[in-house]
Amino acid sequence: MADPSVAGVTQQRTPDTSPVTVVGLGPMGAALAEALLANGNPTTVWNRTAGKADRLVARGARRAASAAEAVAASPVTIVCVADYPAMHAVLEPASGALAGRTVVNLSSGTPEQARDAVAWAEQRGARYLDGVIMVPPEAIGRPDTVLFYSGQSACYDAHRATLDVLGGAAQYLGDDPGLAVLYNTALLGLMYATINGFLHAAALVGSAGVASAALARIAGDWFVPSVVLPLCAGVTGQIDSGDFPGDAGDLRAHLTVIDHIVRTSRDQGMATDVPGALRDLVERAIAEGYGDKGYASLVELIRTPAG
Template sequence: MTSDLDRTPVTVVGLGPMGLALAAALLERGHPLTVWNRTPEKADELVGKGARRAATVAEAASASPLTIMCLKDYDTMYAVFDAAGDALRGRVLVNLNSGTPNEARAAVDWADERGVAYLDGAIMVQPPLVGHPGSVFLYSGSQDVFDRHRATLASLGDPRYLGADPGLAVLYNTALLDLMYAATNGFLHASALVASAGVPAATFAGLALDWFLPTVVQASLAEQAPALDAGHYPGDLGTLEMNRNALEHITLTSREQGVHDDQPRLMQGIAERAIAEGHGDRNYLAVFEVFKKANAARA
């Protein structure tokens, strides 16, 4: 729980579903709260619970030493806060929208020009989980800003500081979403394969999600992750050439069963590129060397 000493006044700018969740969590933990949104009525429920609705973003930013924003993107942030004039000067802005690492770094320059202490962040949970102690929020940039406001940020969840590079939070966020979509698409495609034989996805999930992913895939990746950093891919237990055959069989089986085959063909193509680059006698993790390079068509 947040102590009385940690109940820093906070302003929240942007009251979409996530912004509303952030504001509600801060209010529930006793922070004096000011809110602003371009559509003022979105704040009605928060105001009914004790929040103050600011008429302008300048008024909102002036009300608290710390402003947390959750807007669409960096361009929206600039448009909103440029209209606030000097209201943020000498105050702290924590940005929890999404974007790219270069956008985050440019935002630091924008903030410095305006005398604003700035911290970039990323939210790794859905709105209903905001405020739970185990819900991870990522932050990067000024460690001083993070340390000074860590107790307040902990009202939202588990704050993780990644480093001084302000682009790290959005980079981690993008990488984790990349993992999420790849894993989800893998499960969906695999479910489509067994569904072609009349097997329900719920039946397949018992084997795929309860046993195969955590016991075979996750455990193996956790054990072998240091090998990625070392570039060490011994093929004594299975080579990339062998894995290329397995990937080809997935593609052929997909076609046989009338299932969309773009995804396995893409994976097969990546393995074939790694083999062409001389990694055929190494294990499958050697495709990491392909992923680390720019696409040849765009290089």
């Protein structure tokens, strides 16, 4: 299975002063342009609402009169607009200027939209690299900021020094252009599930008058790093191999623990939606024959829609 920690990770910042174009000057696009200007890259900017370029022009950016002029001004154009339809709306009228240029799209979307964008760019003679930003605008330009990229490695390598200006800890995830967006979606799902777990845990201890900050300290100092993260790392081999030994605790044993969480929530006068959803999944797995398998076997149900 592909592992970006092996496939290639950018860790060093290389000096770069290549000309760059930034299209899309919302909060994020403006931060990208500012980082490039601060690094000394000759930076051309364009935005549908032209006035958003004023502050950047005052700091040395060159204002393009059209998206086509912006694309023609630099070998690489970084696009950071609301979504992929907005990217197409901006770049379609600039199609004539795209031949021989590289588009790096940092707008949010889906893996399918990213893959379609490659074909769209190739039809216009352009190279295309997809990327994702998971940090706020103020983190742009820092050496420890992570941005994800995926698509043609030659395209990434050719512009790596410029891209490192935006985030010095960028990660190239692989040839599939949909990968950057897929990682983004996967990590956001992890974030929401983790926050939901924390909210439920905070409500549980809160039902006995305990402040959530006390729980956050125990979770952060000990439980998550010493118990949860090793558990996740420990099951990666099982997830990838499809072999889920239940000798260290099978799903039936886990159901007993999860039942206690549901019952305690109810006894403390709380809603049971969060652990209830988990219990439903474990019960379905047992009904489908996974009762003597390890906990990670739930991934088999998660992989396929319920029939």
